[in-house]
Amino acid sequence: MATVAQWISGTRPRTLPNSIAPVLVGAGAAHHIDGFNPTWSLLALLVSVALQIGVNYANDYSDGIRGTDTHRVGPFRLVGSGAANPKAVRTAAFAALGAAAAAGLTLIALTGRYWMVLFGAVCVAAAWFYTGGRKPYGYAGLGELAVFVFFGPAAVLGTLYVQTGEITGIGIGGAIAMGAFSTAVMIANSLRDIPTDIQAGKRTLATTLGDKDSRRLYLALTTIPFVITLAIGLREPMALGAFLALPLAILGARRVAKGNKGRDLIPVLQHTGLAMLLWAIATTTALAIG
Template structure:
């Protein structure tokens, strides 16, 4: 029987800040829009969106633990301990934890739909849950086909960020004033950072993934190209907000994140760093994502 600390580790808490970032950016974009919003309403919808994002992240982490564990992909681990592969928890228990997390996300999402009366968002939520499960679950998981980064960009970048902005504005019946430029740039930038984080993780796991038949994008690109793909994604993410500089000079705040982008880029480009030596890149990329989200959100709010 897994201990509480092992279940907590299985939820991969270090990935959770990346689930907070799109909600933070999306809420800031909504609050910075010309629409008149009640603070309590903004905070309420934002809190619900945060529950959705965090629960989906925990759910996909447990689902990944379960699916890779039963497939044998995690039999030789480079990263942190996995509940299923280590035998700390039975596969059925880990699967149940994943679906419990998805259920929590679904309940919070349903409340958002009821408040905003945007019923089409139910379909979006259902697709998000299916995407979370099919990352490594099902008969043909897309994570094994090299599509992991693409889906992370779409769901934890575009959908999570733009969805938060839309939900907040819809609750105030102000969705017609959707701030497309500010929200979209934030969504794309965060999506790129989140995808870069997954790329770094997959670069670390290239040897074991190739051996187990998990054809991630990093495996398909090869070690060198995958490392450069990480650098390109991070660079594009932190530079993209400069597009808004003429309209909102406060976006210079994101320059604070540039310094954080250099160490992980240097480390991952050094091909002597393999396996566990790439774990600092994951940690540094997570910090970069959080600082970017905070500085970009502040720029939107101050420049409103």
Template sequence: MSAPVEGAAPRATPAQWVEGARPRTLPAAVSPVVAATGVAAYTGGADLPVALLALLVSLALQVGVNFANDYSDGIRGTDAVRVGPLRLVGSGLARPATVRAAAFACFALAGVAGLALVVLTGHWWLLAVGVACVLAAWYYTGGRRPYGYAGLGEVFVFVFFGLVAVCGTGYVQTGHVDAALLLTAVWVGCLTTAVLVANNLRDLAGDAAVGKRTLATRLGDRGTRLFYVGLVVVAALALVGVAALTTAWVLLALLALLLLAGPVRAVLGGARGRDLIAVLKATGLAGLAASLVSALALVLA
């Protein structure tokens, strides 16, 4: 794979830009909003325009962080040996500055949608939460001391794509955070974090070779595999808790987690490299399916 050259003419096609945005990660942005809106609907507080704005914020942040990671990893050279999806900077298909600008454009879109959300709901203190989300997105692999290189990526994913995204979406619709919403944040956060764990397990050898100290490189191969399974188990238990607090129909969402039977076997069976790409995809889709089923059950209840 060729090294990125700052002055080289960009060669990425529109299709490659779409691939560089990593659309397979988008379920991680949709799931929190869908699941939280289901809980809001159960209490009679669902607000569709507010939910759609929250969804736009979440999607823009997800694509923004994907481009930001592409840029930061690319200029550091940590994408030089890679098994996963196309990286625009690391492959030399786009100028680093162009990819960085794409990331900032996404963050700006998230900021505009977030401002509209704040104006609509009147919760001005959420502006600080929005700023924190953008900073977390950028400094995951950006800046002089990226926390993603310090083994903290999973913690921040759980916090921002679980607790913040779910509780924030529910709060702007109902004005409060209850136990059912908090448990929903836990199971959504666990499944989203499991996607990152599978990703880092796939890249474990390459990351270790270039000194990228992800949690996977710290836990080691076996520890990372057990961590993935543990996240799935905790997600299932939290779903049961939501059902106990709301309606038993939420238990149907556990059927969506059956999609993870194969991935769990693959992870425990020692799958590596490209074999883990299917695990990534299935984990994201299982989280989205569980969110849809849970939300539908709560709406109908």
């Protein structure tokens, strides 16, 4: 039976900045046009974090029963390690996705934007079918695209729109930046797993591009947010404070550029995720003050 610490590890805490940062940026963009509501922002954050935990447990379950995790060198897996019963992990995934749905429905009821029930349903379905079901799209090389969409535009612009009913240029810029950071985390993860994914028959963007081009893509993705910072800074100079995240991004980029493999790539996920979170905090603060 898995311990409490192992269940917590199964949520993959290092990936949680991917769900927190986009909501912060969306809330900041809402504040910038005087549409910020703390209660609604908190509910949006609960939706995002619960979806992230749900998809992490769902991936643990689905990859575990397929045998994809058998030889991986990455974070601890509940099912792949044999520490937890697959059905228990599946139940945990459904519970987290159910919590996301409950928070989302509450937010929709409070804001009256009822059409967003469909939006939420798509998000929940995407979380499960990433590696779940008979034909998971995460095994068809579409995982990175989904990460960009759901942790970028969906999370940032969803948080902005549900509060204000508007989409702004700064919101779009923030959405692209968050999508780029999240996809970079995904690429780093897939880059580490190229050998085992090929062995397991799992197709990712990294297995399609190969090692060298995947590294180039990672470096390009981690550059994009800072280009956007320059653009936002033309309107809100304080947003240039997001360059505080650059040293963390460089830490990850150096490992990728040097050709590190296997376990040596694990810190890249943390560095990139923290750079994303710091970028979001700095940008959100600038938008709130501005």
